[in-house]
Amino acid sequence: MKELLSLVADGYLPFLLLVTLGVGTLEIMRGYRSFWVKLFASAMLLLAVTLLDLYVHVWAALGLVYSIHTAIALVLVVFIGAGLQSRLGWVCLLMSLLAYLELLFYLGYRTWGDMGLTLVVIGIGLGLIYRFLPGRTAAHT
Numbered sequence: 001m002k003e004l005l006s007l008v009a010d011g012y013l014p015f016l017l018l019v020t021l022g023v024g025t026l027e028i029m030r031g032y033r034s035f036w037v038k039l040f041a042s043a044m045l046l047l048a049v050t051l052l053d054l055y056v057h058v059w060a061a062l063g064l065v066y067s068i069h070t071a072i073a074l075v076l077v078v079f080i081g082a083g084l085q086s087r088l089g090w091v092c093l094l095m096s097l098l099a100y101l102e103l104l105f106y107l108g109y110r111t112w113g114d115m116g117l118t119l120v121v122i123g124i125g126l127g128l129i130y131r132f133l134p135g136r137t138a139a140h141t
Contacts, residue, residue: 006107012100013069016076023083034134035083041133042075045125059117067110070118073097078126 020039027035046068053059053066077093084090104110 002107005103009100009103009107009109012096012103013072013076016073016080019080020076023080027083038082038129038133039075039079041129042079042126045122045129046071046075049121049125059114062117063113064117065110065114067104067114067118069104070101070110070115071122073100074119074122075126078130082130 024036024039027033049071050066050068059066074097077097081090081093084093101110101112101115104115105112
């Protein structure tokens, strides 16, 4: 059973990436070309935090492990949610993210502390990116 759950966990990020490409393409078709800037800035945020932890060992100093899978999942979920701009879409995305995190915990890949600190740090950065970079951000259903 754990092998099957491991396959599900392994498929989550590629699935989100495919959806991200679709949503990004729709945004271009709608005329929001700058929307991709947010994904690029989010990737730079991931790189910066990853390098920070690699050289400064912030998570290790707290007895935790930086969860790059959690960070990537959060970036993709936020990008998809901002593109879809649907309350139902956000609910489904957040539920899928929580299920993925629970799966990582259940399989013993990460602790809630690892994932929680990663979510907070990356979430703050994403909040700044989506607040101050150009592009459509107002939600409507």
